[in-house]
Amino acid sequence: MTSTFPDISISTDRLVLRPFEEADVPALTEMMNDELTTAWTALPHPYTTDTARHWTTREAGEVRTEGRGIAFAVTEFLTQRLVGTIQVDHTDWRVLSTEVAYVTAPWARGEGYACESVLAVAQWLFRDQKFERVELRTAADNTAAQQVAQKVGCISEGVLRNAWIARSRTEDGGWADIRTDLIVWSLLPEDLDGVPGRMADANGFAYPEWN
DSSP, rough: OOOOOOOOEOOOEEEEEEOOGGGGHHHHHHTTTSSSHHHSSOSSSSSSSHHHIIIIIIIHHHHHHTTOOEEEEEETTTTTEEEEEEEHHHHHTTTEEEEEEEOOOGGTTTSSHHHHHHHHHHHIIIIOOOOOEEEEEETTTHHHHHHHHHHHHHHEEEEEEEEEEEEEEEESSSSSEEEEEEEEEEOGGGGGTSTTTTEETTTTTOOOOOO
């Protein structure tokens, strides 16, 4: 029998990480058509409303029910506005290891939301789900994603050469595929030893001193 994560929400002082809803479709469509998101992810482009609806109503839930991981819509606690997504995927239930990927809406960048959500998910994985390893992979030229990995305390373990296809703008305004290296980062439970014990609560709320 395949193991699965519980169907939960995770709350921090500023964010609620919850299952996707069909009401997220407009904001998700706009977010995923952003130029930087298009460049550094393997998402379809253009990212249509139908694609967003299929994700929110079916595919996101299947990530969990099929045992691959769990997908969260990241929202502001006060406004309930969608600020990003975070996905746990490629889960190895025997090794208790998984991979985390994230996207932040253009308007929400620079606010520390990616770091806050990654740390919240990592803490939940380690302390509630008893996982032993969280992995992040960033394209070699995606400096913003690398900064998130560094700020949350990840250790850079090496480079997967020529392992990813990113996108680059062409002179005519289109997109061209470019091969790139991937940097592998990891977090282990002991890497979060200095983090407040109640940074995030599953199905609850916590208000630590983040700053």
